[in-house]
Amino acid sequence: MQADDSALVAETRELAPDAAATADDAPAYGRNAPISHRAMFGVLFAVLLGYLISLFARPVSDSHVWLDGWGVAAFELLVSLLILARGLVDNVRGDTRS
Numbered sequence: 001m002q003a004d005d006s007a008l009v010a011e012t013r014e015l016a017p018d019a020a021a022t023a024d025d026a027p028a029y030g031r032n033a034p035i036s037h038r039a040m041f042g043v044l045f046a047v048l049l050g051y052l053i054s055l056f057a058r059p060v061s062d063s064h065v066w067l068d069g070w071g072v073a074a075f076e077l078l079v080s081l082l083i084l085a086r087g088l089v090d091n092v093r094g095d096t097r098s
Contacts, residue, residue, distance in 0.1 A: 034089060040082055047075060 041080070 033086065036084060036085055037089070040078075044075065044079060044082070051075075 051067075054067070
């Protein structure tokens with residue numbers, strides 16, 4: 001079985017020699033984001049994690065409109081604005097991803 005696998009890998013490399021890309025060949029999309037955007041993603045991830053923990057820690061009947069309604073809506077709005085801002089930054093820089 002081992003020989004069959006290595007033969008298949010060798011055959012694949014012959015058909016597409018450039019398909020075996022390394023991490024150095026991959027574009028660094030995350031590294032060229034402004035530090036403010038990366039920091040905001042980190043803060044939003046922490047808020048999301050805190051909200052998920054609060055969902056499991058609270059009793060089922062315990063619901064707050066400011067947290068479960070407006071808080072979720074504000075979170076979604078901030079994430080949407082951050083994605084749009086990231087797109088505008090890429091558009092200004094002339095980045096094209098295909």
